[in-house]
Amino acid sequence: MIKLNKDFHPLCLNPSEAKRLTDEFKATKASVWNFDALKSALLETSHGKCAYCECDLTKESKYMEVEHFRDKDTHPDDVVKWANLLPSCKRCNASKGTHDVLSAPIVNPYEADPREHFLLKLYRLRPKTSIGKESLGVLDLNNSDRAVHVRFDIGESIHKSLESAFEILTTYKDNGATRTKNRLLGAVRDLLLECQPSSEYAATASTIVHGDETYEKLTDELGKLGLWNAELADLHEQSKSLALNGN
Numbered sequence: 001m002i003k004l005n006k007d008f009h010p011l012c013l014n015p016s017e018a019k020r021l022t023d024e025f026k027a028t029k030a031s032v033w034n035f036d037a038l039k040s041a042l043l044e045t046s047h048g049k050c051a052y053c054e055c056d057l058t059k060e061s062k063y064m065e066v067e068h069f070r071d072k073d074t075h076p077d078d079v080v081k082w083a084n085l086l087p088s089c090k091r092c093n094a095s096k097g098t099h100d101v102l103s104a105p106i107v108n109p110y111e112a113d114p115r116e117h118f119l120l121k122l123y124r125l126r127p128k129t130s131i132g133k134e135s136l137g138v139l140d141l142n143n144s145d146r147a148v149h150v151r152f153d154i155g156e157s158i159h160k161s162l163e164s165a166f167e168i169l170t171t172y173k174d175n176g177a178t179r180t181k182n183r184l185l186g187a188v189r190d191l192l193l194e195c196q197p198s199s200e201y202a203a204t205a206s207t208i209v210h211g212d213e214t215y216e217k218l219t220d221e222l223g224k225l226g227l228w229n230a231e232l233a234d235l236h237e238q239s240k241s242l243a244l245n246g247n
């Protein structure tokens, strides 16, 4: 989970339309939130991902649902309230169900920074707060199949990429060749691109990269060699701001 922002209000939920949809919901219980313009607007705020687990909702196998943070049956006036809606995958939405966030609050990534509530250790999210603990249970964020195994695979892939980048670094120190330098910078850049807000499972990838000794050595060496450039520095800082490592 990463911090998200809603810095616009979609036209499809202008005041009169929102009122019409809310009245319709109250009268008929119809799924008035289930339309493309609203889904697209929500996906825009989450880089196309589930706001909770960060799976990519634009992949064909994934199905996006409009999640009501305060459940729509208890809070019908919020059924199409922009601030109450999140893009969610089917599994997170189903796990949360009609959980009452007023009596037992969970993290809303549009309102709170998940870094204040979670740590990632050994591929499991650990709570830092009672709200974090409640969120892990309600959203099933340490489910073995869809969460822990996925994080493990990301970790393995990152460790391999880091080892490979370090080997290229060693080669570059021997041969000083431009093509080796470009391969090295490309490898580090590609790795950091997996850790940006728009990347799937960015919090996991960022935490793993920034907690890895090889990455630290690599960036240190690149700095000493004068190869650490502005683009890498930006990507590094952006990803570091997502890491759930307690810093």
Ligand SMILES: [Zn+2]
Binding pocket: 050, 051, 052, 053, 054, 055, 088, 089, 090, 091, 092, 093
């Ligand atoms: Zn999800």
